[in-house]
Amino acid sequence: MIFTGQGAVWGEMGKELISAFPTFSDDIDSLNSMISDLSQQAPDWNIKEELLKPESTSRLAEAEYAQPATTAIQIALVNLLESWGVLPSTVIGHSSGEIAAAYTAKTLTAKEAMVIAYYRGQVAKSIKGGGGMAAVGLGRDEVMPFLRRGVVVACENSPSSVTLSGDRIVLWQIGHDIEQKEPGTFFRPLKVAVAYHSRKFFLAPHKNYFSQNYKMKCMKWAQLMKNTFPHMCKAKPRQFHSFLPLRAR
Numbered sequence: 725m726i727f728t729g730q731g732a733v734w735g736e737m738g739k740e741l742i743s744a745f746p747t748f749s750d751d752i753d754s755l756n757s758m759i760s761d762l763s764q765q766a767p768d769w770n771i772k773e774e775l776l777k778p779e780s781t782s783r784l785a786e787a788e789y790a791q792p793a794t795t796a797i798q799i800a801l802v803n804l805l806e807s808w809g810v811l812p813s814t815v816i817g818h819s820s821g822e823i824a825a826a827y828t829a830k831t832l833t834a835k836e837a838m839v840i841a842y843y844r845g846q847v848a849k850s851i852k853g854g855g856g857m858a859a860v861g862l863g864r865d866e867v868m869p870f871l872r873r874g875v876v877v878a879c880e881n882s883p884s885s886v887t888l889s890g891d892r893i894v895l896w897q898i899g900h901d902i903e904q905k906e907p908g909t910f911f912r913p914l915k916v917a918v919a920y921h922s923r924k925f926f927l928a929p930h931k932n933y934f935s936q937n938y939k940m941k942c943m944k945w946a947q948l949m950k951n952t953f954p955h956m957c958k959a960k961p962r963q964f965h966s967f968l969p970l971r972a973r
Contacts, residue, residue, distance in 0.1 A: 729819030731914030735779030787848035798824035855919030861910030
């Protein structure tokens with residue numbers, strides 16, 4: 725079972741599931757209460773209400789809403805499948821999808837998963853000018869000639885699909901170049917406001933303002949997590965600067 729990250733969202737996402745399956749709808753309400761009852765920085769919005777908004781008024785493109793809402797849908801869907809006797813033999817999560825994957829693997833409770841997703845969204849929300857991402861229907865070797873400074877291959881989704889991440893204007897230029905040289909090639913900007921999985925936020929803090937700001941925000945929300953789940957936060961945090969490729973086989 726594969727769990728997606730933030731980019732694959734749309735207005736009224738999960739509407740049919742909420743309407744057709746009362747247990748799914750009830751789970752969404754229960755998962756919402758797990759973050760609305762937080763003693764610190766609780767949201768003033770409701771997950772189900774956000775999910776049911778049409779595309780014209782949807783806020784699911786914003787990390788603050790997308791990350792907990794996506795995690796809630798994934799958890800509720802896992803629960804629904806389990807009620808039918810459908811259990812995964814293997815799970816994998818991409819980006820914020822790792823949260824629901826951990827829940828499915830029984831390493832996080834539903835509440836732990838929801839609080840992590842909510843605070844992760846709060847961190848991303850606080851980053852301004854964070855670039856963008858785009859899904860491209862080309863393999864890594866095929867897309868490399870189109871890359872420009874400021875954009876990297878963030879994810880290798882399959883032999884014929886990658887996700888690019890970095891400067892938004894440069895992404896647009898790359899999309900134009902691909903259309904000119906490879907007409908009809910799939911190219912879709914993702915509904916995110918942050919260049920996840922790029923070097924933009926993970927260079928050494930003294931070299932990059934956004935990296936330092938992101939680290940400070942993470943530490944703030946990590947402290948709230950520690951207060952909420954002290955048993956999960958015994959290890960000291962470590963910062964990594966390695967960029968090794970990770971490929972699905």
